Amino acid sequence: MDRRTLLTGGTLLVAAALSRDAHARSKAAVLTHEDSHFMQIAIDQAKKADYPFGAVIVRDGQVKALGQNSSKRNADPTAHAEMVAIRAFLSGHEPDEFKTATLYASGEPCPMCMGAIIWCGIRRVVYAASIAELAKKIGQIDITCRQMADATPFADIDIAGGLLSANAMQLFDK
């Protein structure tokens, strides 16, 4: 556990927009200063990415895997930040370890990435910019990660969005 983020921990906010449309299988996550810290790392990844999307997988308060969109440099349209982070995590960890991990993404996971998150059993997702916001800048599949979780009988995922979203969206104006 990273000492600094532990010490700055504590309840920051509950994303109000999310609690309004909370459903049975996805729950609105409580956000902490630690979440802001890790989201900033995801956004820093986005700054170096082919398209401005970054992701971080955290477990026990430590960064376990980083991902940045690499779809151009790898000539792989599936190399979204979340997929890159998941593949990096799997190269050094057993899938079971996903169960206590949090995935931070600078952009709301698309259905491909959210499907991967669900199949991997990741229980907590925090994102910055929403698919609705991203769609104003770049083509999106119009299905939210919450809709994905709610359509999955076996999924039990805490989801929170909107954390540092202005910072994440700003990267599209550069």
Added chain:
Amino acid sequence: MDRRTLLTGGTLLVAAALSRDAHARSKAAVLTHEDSHFMQIAIDQAKKADYPFGAVIVRDGQVKALGQNSSKRNADPTAHAEMVAIRAFLSGHEPDEFKTATLYASGEPCPMCMGAIIWCGIRRVVYAASIAELAKKIGQIDITCRQMADATPFADIDIAGGLLSANAMQLFDK
């Protein structure tokens, strides 16, 4: 183009169930004997897979990539047949070549796989067993590949389901 499949080509059927719920962005594909031939290859892949799912990517009448669910042997919950086939295709082809490819899957692509199909620009998908059928045997995310295509403003994908579905479903009873 494979000569045998060309010679046996010709309209076989239009999946009636699909034409009933056809939407703007996904179109019901016309199926041929060639489609049955390649679907059988996908089903043969499923027979050797960790979970009974197989996929084949075909271009110019030739098999370009094979995939079988490898989630156990690779300790990778994202190693669905379609993802494995897509990764295999990308290892030897440029993403642009997806545009004239057909993906055959023994099971309807889940949102993760369909998301990958959309981002890769694959224009034609043929599957055997539907998500509704598969859900009776194994946990599924309850969003069809047609719903995915219809939620994607930039996608233009021919989709047909139900081809040899009984054969694909039989694999779950072994």
